[in-house]
Amino acid sequence: MTWIQFKQWLSELFPRIPPGLEDAFEAYQRQLARRVAVVGAVAVLIILPAFQSIEYFLYDDPELLSLRNALWRLPVMVAALAILALRWWQPEGNWPRPMVLLLGFAMVFMMVGIFANDKVFEGAPIQYTSQGLIITLAAVSVAATRGLRDVPIIYGLPVLALPFLLLLQGASLGQAAINLLYPMVMVLVACLIAELIYHGNVHSFMAHQQMRRFALTDPLTGLLNRRAMEEELKAARSQARRQEQPYGLLLADIDRFKRVNDTQGHDVGDQVLVELAARIRGMVRRENRVSRWGGEEFLVLVQNSDQTAARQAAERIRHAVRSKPFPTTAGELVITISIGVAVADGSQDTGETLIRADKALYAAKQGGRDRTETG
Numbered sequence: 001m002t003w004i005q006f007k008q009w010l011s012e013l014f015p016r017i018p019p020g021l022e023d024a025f026e027a028y029q030r031q032l033a034r035r036v037a038v039v040g041a042v043a044v045l046i047i048l049p050a051f052q053s054i055e056y057f058l059y060d061d062p063e064l065l066s067l068r069n070a071l072w073r074l075p076v077m078v079a080a081l082a083i084l085a086l087r088w089w090q091p092e093g094n095w096p097r098p099m100v101l102l103l104g105f106a107m108v109f110m111m112v113g114i115f116a117n118d119k120v121f122e123g124a125p126i127q128y129t130s131q132g133l134i135i136t137l138a139a140v141s142v143a144a145t146r147g148l149r150d151v152p153i154i155y156g157l158p159v160l161a162l163p164f165l166l167l168l169q170g171a172s173l174g175q176a177a178i179n180l181l182y183p184m185v186m187v188l189v190a191c192l193i194a195e196l197i198y199h200g201n202v203h204s205f206m207a208h209q210q211m212r213r214f215a216l217t218d219p220l221t222g223l224l225n226r227r228a229m230e231e232e233l234k235a236a237r238s239q240a241r242r243q244e245q246p247y248g249l250l251l252a253d254i255d256r257f258k259r260v261n262d263t264q265g266h267d268v269g270d271q272v273l274v275e276l277a278a279r280i281r282g283m284v285r286r287e288n289r290v291s292r293w294g295g296e297e298f299l300v301l302v303q304n305s306d307q308t309a310a311r312q313a314a315e316r317i318r319h320a321v322r323s324k325p326f327p328t329t330a331g332e333l334v335i336t337i338s339i340g341v342a343v344a345d346g347s348q349d350t351g352e353t354l355i356r357a358d359k360a361l362y363a364a365k366q367g368g369r370d371r372t373e374t375g
Contacts, residue, residue: 068114073110101143115129306343
């Protein structure tokens with residue numbers, strides 16, 4: 001196996017999130033953990049009282065064992081109620097992951113405690129309890145939303161506590177060891193289930209990101225498309241309203257682009273668009289946004305920018321475009337652009353700001369092209 005093949009095998013065995021997507025994946029994981037936590041909490045509040053009632057008829061000494069088991073179930077019920085309360089009062093909080101881990105931990109500890117109780121009491125339906133322990137160990141694996149990373153948190157302490165609980169209840173060392181066999185095998189199976197679920201979550205997230213990128217990206221230039229830019233404009237207006245800072249819109253259009261398509265062909269025209277996108281993107285700060293607004297028009301969103309700063313940004317872009325010819329398969333072409341600039345604050349409608357930028361662009365065209373006008 002070569003080093004490249006080994007690295008590929010490792011990436012498949014332990015998938016990693018590409019740089020830049022960590023925050024998005026964290027939000028995805030939080031949403032997933034919220035769903036698991038809420039569904040698990042509802043299931044707990046339905047199933048545990050039902051089992052508590054059933055046990056009363058299964059035990060020879062129901063008062064004693066049923067009370068003991070109820071005490072083991074109480075922390076799980078409290079955790080479930082806390083999850084539903086948080087879902088109601090703080091639906092977008094950061095609680096889902098810690099709470100789903102707490103719920104999983106409490107469920108495993110509950111079944112370990114009940115199993116240890118029933119193992120040493122005569123008349124307790126130990127086969128029934130053993131099956132419950134095995135089922136719980138498997139079911140709780142869905143709470144490990146980060147795969148093997150979460151397994152020690154959920155299973156570690158309860159599984160380690162099982163032999164001590166059995167010994168405290170009077171079981172011999174040999175009995176404790178034998179009774180650990182099936183739970184440990186089930187923990188290994190749960191680890192596999194948890195990691196497979198995590199792998200599925202990573203692949204689902206990456207597929208979603210790819211679909212989102214295709215839906216929001218111009219396929220030719222790699223810039224944001226019109227739909228994506230409209231969302232950015234809404235966010236920019238909201239931010240401007242909160243921070244009381246203006247933002248600028250730069251609407252750029254290639255001068256005499258139709259002539260390029262007519263004389264050199266659309267393939268060369270596409271090459272010009274790609275090169276122009278790269279030059280514009282290279283001249284804006286990271287927090288700003290660039291989109292292919294339509295055809296040969298490009299829209300640049302300049303955050304926290306007054307009219308002077310927005311015009312300076314437009315001029316930098318214009319000079320970067322005209323500074324050297326564009327390389328194409330038809331040879332080097334001299335390309336220029338005209339830019340219309342409009343600045344707005346949060347109180348102004350984005351559509352009206354775009355109209356002002358478009359009018360300024362028209363004025364730049366009428367004024368001789370290869371120039372910047374403000375509106």
